[in-house]
Amino acid sequence: MPSTTPSGYAPWSSSTRPRSRVQLHAAARAAASGTVASGRLVFLEPGHVQEVDVSAPVLERALAAARDAVARIGSGDYRTEAGPKCRDCGYRRGRWCEVGKGYEPGGERV
Numbered sequence: 001m002p003s004t005t006p007s008g009y010a011p012w013s014s015s016t017r018p019r020s021r022v023q024l025h026a027a028a029r030a031a032a033s034g035t036v037a038s039g040r041l042v043f044l045e046p047g048h049v050q051e052v053d054v055s056a057p058v059l060e061r062a063l064a065a066a067r068d069a070v071a072r073i074g075s076g077d078y079r080t081e082a083g084p085k086c087r088d089c090g091y092r093r094g095r096w097c098e099v100g101k102g103y104e105p106g107g108e109r110v
């Protein structure tokens, strides 16, 4: 199960990270213009489009997760966990990051 923020949202799992980016963009757009009708990820691979839920409750959870992250960082809490983000990271390859040592390609943690 992916870790969650205090808001209950898991913005950094491999399956939700791209969607959470779209949702944060949608939340900003909604703040500026009032509503966002739809969201989608359009991949370079022709014909590959993934719809993203940009309903008001989902955008509120995405914003709450971002607020949680900013608050944690602002308080000096930089904790993170190993995950797909570590795959190509030079800190993991150089074995300088203790957290990254817990990542095994193809798995969340070793």
Ligand code: SF4
Binding pocket: 080, 081, 082, 083, 085, 086, 089, 090, 091, 092, 097, 098, 099, 100, 101
């Ligand atoms: S290896 Fe460390 S620095 Fe690199 S992405 Fe993973 S947690 Fe972050």
